Amino acid sequence: MAVHPFRVLHVRLDQGKGQVLELPGRAEHLGGSGLAAMLYQQFGDLTLPALHPSQPLIFAIGPLTGWFPLMSKTVCGFKSPYTEEYAETHAGGRLGLSLRFSGLDALVLTGAAARLTCLVVGSNRMEFHDVNFMKGMDVFTTGKHMRRYGKSNAGHRSTLRIGPAGENQSAFACINVDTYRHFGRLGAGAVLGAKQVKGLIVAGDRSLPLPENKNYPKLFKEIHTALTATDMMRKYHDLGTPINMAVLNGIRALPWRNLQATTDACIDDVSGERFAEQLLLRKTACAGCPVGCIHIGLLRQLFAEDHNYLYRQVGYDHETVFANGSMLGMTKAWKILVLLDEAEKQGLDAISSGVALAWATEAFEKGLISEKETLVPLKWDDVESYRLACVHLGLASNEFYRLLAQGVLKAAAVYGGADFACVLGQEMAGYATGENFFISQAMGFRYSHLDSAGYSYDQKTKDKDAAKAIEFMIEDEKARVMLCSLVSCLFARSAYTPEKVHEALIATDQPELAEALDSSVEAIRRTRWRLKLQSGYAPEQVQLPKRFLEVETWKGKMDPAYVEELKTLYAQKIREMGA
């Protein structure tokens, strides 16, 4: 059987034109992460700056999207304005299914529109709407105005948008996907902003035939049952990822007040349990997911006398709760929702903004900066000051906030305070579990806790065998490269073993992909690392700020010699993988 070519819609924003391309390579590049890297090689130019109009912004789905549960994510490939390296960010929501229902494997945007634009694409449709009136609008208001476009396919429609941070080309700017999901990290929102695209609607306007292979319904049922009728996914649906807050605090691995501590007695007031008891309103899910891990909290705000409230529904998870909670010394769960709501409005990645404000607070306390820079007096637990600072960060109100929104280390280079910058390639994720995690995030492909389970390795082992630890990370990364090319939610990694993925590819009549699975995953990993290395990434030069070496966890004090050993070995492996 012939392998179908990829169907890729290439939109040239500068020309107001688009074209569907049929590109070979499905058996080698699979989709998602592999397809995005392949398309960047074709359309991108690593020698040009990330925000150059000709750089592509790529959205890619995988060969199982729409046909199996939790195959619900989309990979966004781009050159990051934060690192000036090739980068990826992933999001759920409805986008994956909308692309599938549009008959597309990927969407590539190049060029920049002449004026602020809302783009609508479908299987046979492309509209460019002048939305200059939306200039400076927050994400919520933008969403309300965007409802008028692409109305005919409301059920399968996915809506992407940026806020002021994206328009201001902040390296913290995210792309909001269907309200509660995001292409969050490394500045994809700034790339969309540089292209003058305020919003993008993908109207899934075709039907999707189910595979006719008789094994398909049986396998679907088996996987669905494993995901829903066992305890495999229970924690994600129950308290959701904020369950980690109390667990990490208990083993002295939760960053508090810019990582000046790793445990605090206030934990009960900001834990996943407290959110669930007091603020949880409902749970929702990405399209094609029967689990529903997206927790939505109720935020009530008094807006006038006589008990007049407005209410907002605010998504929360472990990473955003840590960054805007323990990292900022918050003592009440509702305060965290206030900050998450503001970051959402501004179109800021809420992990990066929270961690950046934590650094700014310590810098303020130490006298490196003053209210002249911060415009509000930053103080742990002071929610209103932080909310205003978040607005300033989104609007890049002055030189200090403009620099801070490019990354904490950029601000520290001018004002000082690099020693206590909680940056591991980018602003840290919510695990102070130890050396293995710090190195895995600081050096991983996406600078993310999702590159490999370094945080989990730290929690399971006390020994300091660097070769063993790096071997674990490399193997774990390989499994994730496969999932990110399919593109599966990583929470389903226990369900989608390589054997199960093999079966799923056969059941969807893609035997060539199943046969080549192992070699294609190795090739994709090589291409991704190659792109990153070619864009200037030098793993040998990665440095951990001093703050990370001062951390004390359940295992005791950090061991700088072990950190160096991990770094040297990982750098060697990265060079080999990207050779």
Ligand code: SF4
């Ligand atoms: S488990 Fe959560 S993040 Fe994953 S697909 Fe389901 S709703 Fe989306």
